[in-house]
Amino acid sequence: MADVEYVTEEPAHNAPVTLEDYNAQWPRWYEREEAKIRGALGERVVLVEHCGSTSVPGLAAKPLIDILLVVPDSRDEDAYVPALVGAGYYLRLREPGWYEHRLVKGTTPNVNMHVFSPGCVEVERMLAFRDRLRARPEERAEYERVKRELAVRTWARVQDYADAKSQVVEGIIARALG
Template identity: 75%
Template sequence: MNIELAEYDPAWPGLYERERVRVLAALPGAVLEHVGSTSVPGLCAKPLIDLMLVVDDPLDEASYVPALEAAGYRVAVREDDWHEHRVLKGPDTNVNLHVFPRGCAQVRRHLLFRDWLRGNAGDRELYASTKRALAARPWDRVQDYVDAKNAVVLEILERAYLACPVEPGEVEFVTETPPHNAPVVLRDHDPAWARWYAGEEAKIRAALGEQVVRVEHVGSTSVPGLAAKPLIDILLVVPDSADEDAYVPALVAAGYHLRLRERTWHEHRVLKGTAPDVNLHVFSPRCEELDRMLAFRDRLRAHPEDREKYERTKRELAGRTWGRVQDYADAKTRVVERIILRALG
């Protein structure tokens, strides 16, 4: 199979605009973006217009598919186990309409890659030259060509994520002073950590009942074989993390205390437990950080090479002197982002 690339065509934005009008007529107010190589001026591409549609729940096809079918689209791909992704084909133009849920990390990934290539000529040319070299080879499947580009895509995305981080914003400490100087002490993985988490999960579910949308063991103690600080990180999803009255009093009664609020960063809350040492991270549903945290954990569980690389990084950094524990956490950012990007790919 040959991959046919075309030089950038100034007509491509017009084709996107035509599809945008068609989609918005079917779904007024929809969140829609032009993504993929045809969205980057000056970049060679397969002449295929990629659109990204963000909906509340891609699994609820009745909320958007019939309207799109009436406009001439048809569902071509369903990937329930990969971000609930759907692909619809356009009626009269070579179009892939990608559907993702609100809060999915893939949404920012696509937009950041597009915007980075638009603004960075060096990486745009690197990507173009890679595509041309790979397109010159024969491929059994188009997906094999796509997979072969992945190393360069990840290289570019890593630069983009590190240059354009999501700033957490101001942290409001409720019951403790801000992080202070403390040694970083790592321990070899302890099977007891899973039992500690199970006890905390039972306590949380008993306290909150139906307020629990999801609860997960995350962080390094959730990954068998990985060295960690003996601190149990728990991800708790509630209907509205900003509505503290709906969950904080019950958790306080269960032995936790509210430590901090980050109102401008996903309305994140952290509650502390002390026996064992617990950080309980509270988010609302459809939040990008949920996707990232779970993707990172699952990648480390399933890929020993990433787990070993992350542990080497942690041990090397833990051997240094840090003014704050948070500085140690920040120093891991590069390797963490690289692993998350591989997980999301």
Template identity: 70%
Template structure:
């Protein structure tokens, strides 16, 4: 199979706009973006217009598919086991209309990659050069070509995530240790899951039905991985910014509010007065929740990723830090790369023969 790449065509934005108008005519107010290589001026691409549609629940097809069908679209792919991803084809233009749910990490991933390539000439040229080199080969399937691109995609995305962080104004509610902070790592303790189970019971007992999701994350949730003896927990509540709805009950249960990050998904962090616990609180449809779970699940399943992460942690833990957060920040590059590896591994798998841009 040959991969046919075309030089950038100034007509592509107009084709996107035509499809956008068509979608908005049946789904007024829809959240829709032009993504993929045809959305990047100056970049060669397969002549396929990739659109990204964000809906509340991709599985609720009755909320959007009939309307799109009335405009001539039809569902080609359903991936219920991967972000509930859907792909629809258009009535005339060669289109891939990708549907993801609100808060899905794939949404920001696509937009960040697009915006980074638009703004960074060197990475745009690197990506174009890689695509042309790979397109010159024979491929059994389009997915094999996409998989071959994954290394450079991950390289570029890692730079994009580190270079384009979300805004985060940290408000410390209680003081933190500053100066001469040492990081203590321990070999994996088989009792850590039991520690989490006790915390889970306390949180559910305090909040009841206000708990929408509760997960053990972080290094103590990964068998075989060295970690600080600290239990990281993700708690999803109806509105993390509405502290009155959950903080008093958690304080009564023995936790205290450590910090607020209004610009980082309205994140709240609570800690325990007893065992070391980081209780991260988010609202539903939050990308950061999925990214934490992708990271955890990759480390659980991939021994090489686990070894790579542990080696970095041990090297950094040998240093002395001004703040504990400085140690966490120093891990950002490897953490982002591994999260992206978890996301990318699903992105390039077989998808009913559908071409990817």
């Protein structure tokens, strides 16, 4: 695994993961967050997209809005992090060994903002996964089945739950990009 530097620690999860049936409000939550991000960053936004399970109509999800943000250089935190902090977010972690990924968090609603630079292959993968689930009900159902089976287990960290889904996620991405 790539080096991860936690900027802000969070307590251990040590519980099952709570999934909710699809909520038609999730896209509106995203739209409000997108407006905040664009207002804070202006032209520094290369791309901002709703991604993750809450971006897929009909899919059960943790009530967490995943946002994909592309900025000119994710390593140049001074160019975007202070503005996002001013808009109510905080820097959670940086992963220099994994596409210079930064995770920025929001709390109301719960937000995971994944920050990358232009040309990063993970941007294409995340959007391909989302679009495949939107377009293929059978794959959306398969993914939801796996999520529900895993969610009832006790997880030390929510990331462990996410990692446990990786086989089905990678299969869907491979078919989307194939």
